Amino acid sequence: MKKRTLLLPLIGLSLLMTGCAKWIDRGESVTAVGSSALQPLVETVAEAYQTENPGEFINVQGGGSGTGLSQVQSGAVDIGNSDLFAEEKKGIDAASLVDHKVAAVxxxxxxxxxxxxxxxxxxxxxxxxxxxxxxxxxxxxxxxxxxxxxxxxxxxxxxxxxxxxxxxxxxxxxxxxxxxxxxxxxxxxxxxxxxxxxxxxxxxxxxxxxxxxxxxxxxxxxTNEWIIWSYQHMYTKGEPQALTKEFLDYILSDEVQESVVGELGYIPVSRMEVERDWEGNVIQ
CATH class of the missing domain: 3.40.190.10 (Periplasmic binding protein-like II)
Incomplete structure (x- = not known):
């Protein structure tokens, strides 16, 4: 994502920060952390979502899949982005997390x-x-x-x-x-x-x-002929609510899956002709 420099008057900056605080107070801010492989997709979709929904803020950070899974499990963030199934990471209670597969890569x-x-x-x-x-x-x-x-x-x-x-x-x-x-x-x-x-x-x-x-x-x-691939997971602790659910529904919508996902080098889940479980077994 290109960095943008925005020059605001002091009063405008103060209002912007106050506005952000109000979004957080109203639960209209979501933080997604984790996989750097998934980060470009989530950042792009977050920017589009925010453009369509002024006043709602999606904060996207990297740090790796392990970080995403541990932070969502602890409740520190709303969404943990991961290239791996939660079952594959030591110290993660997969049963406490809900998996949202948004793409394959x-x-x-x-x-x-x-x-x-x-x-x-x-x-x-x-x-x-x-x-x-x-x-x-x-x-x-x-x-x-x-x-x-x-x-x-x-x-x-x-x-x-x-x-x-x-x-x-x-x-x-x-x-x-x-x-x-x-x-x-x-x-x-x-x-x-x-x-x-x-x-x-x-x-x-x-x-x-x-x-x-x-x-x-x-x-x-x-077709699984190229075997080095993974799902792109967005995990939540329990079923998603409020803005978290809205954002996940947005990234899984047909419009986003059919346009943005493919254009950024990912594969929509709907295009996969096989399905793998967390142990790597082909189950479809």
Whole structure:
């Protein structure tokens, strides 16, 4: 989202702050925290919702899926955004939370454009992140050291990647970043670098890798041919009420799902041809 600079007279600023306080007092403010993979979608939809509903405020923050789940469970925020099912996070009482799946998103390995590799086997990708392959020439690329970059431990994107690529093992200790946007920038600027991001973060300054000939596309996610994907969850503590319910209904509306969700690189839940449970089993 582009940053905007708004110059207000002192009196106007005072009125604006007073107005915000009144929204909070009336329960017309919602805070959603968590997954950075989901953040661009929630921010965009929040801005549209606020435009259509003056006087109602949706505050969106990142911090990772673990943060979102723990904060919504504690009651510190209204919505916890997560790439993972609540059942997958230790210390989270999933039974106390209500899951609202608002989209699905593919996750892809990304590399610096100079590595000389465009396709890799799942086995070799796993070996790279476990530190068993350390030079790109070992997988048909340039004679160049592999530079690993991971998301932080609480990241749902990392959790999904480790689940499906590393069979649940932990990636080799490496530099970590909280932000998917920063991961992409570092990969673009660092020779030999590799990491992973949601499809929605892929831009022309990095290259994606196909795996065993399967391309990281929305179509391949919908059929589960590309297995590295997750639902985008917006959890509430109990059934949502008031503005929280209104905002969730809005993001799940046909209009938003059919326009905004797809345009931002996510996949509407209605397009998924398969369904997975929290253990990864295909149930439809």
């Amino acid at each position: 593919g996750i892809t390995p990304i590399v610096n454009k100079g590595v000389g590799v465009s396709d890799i086997s799942l086995e070799n990708l796993k070996k790279i992140f476990l530190g068993e392959i350390t030079n790109w020439k070992e997988v048909g690329g340039k004679d160049q050291e592999v530079v690993l970059l991971n998301r932080a431990a609480g990241s749902g994107t990392r959790g999904t990647f480790e689940k499906w690529v590393l069979d649940g093992e932990t990636a080799k200790r490496a530099q970590e970043q909280d932000s998917s946007g920063m991961v992409r920038q570092i990969i673009a600027d660092t020779p030999g670098a590799i990491s992973y991001v949601a499809f929605s973060y892929v831009t022309d300054d990095v290259a994606t890798l196909s795996i065993d000939g399967v391309e990281p596309t929305d179509e391949n996610v919908t």
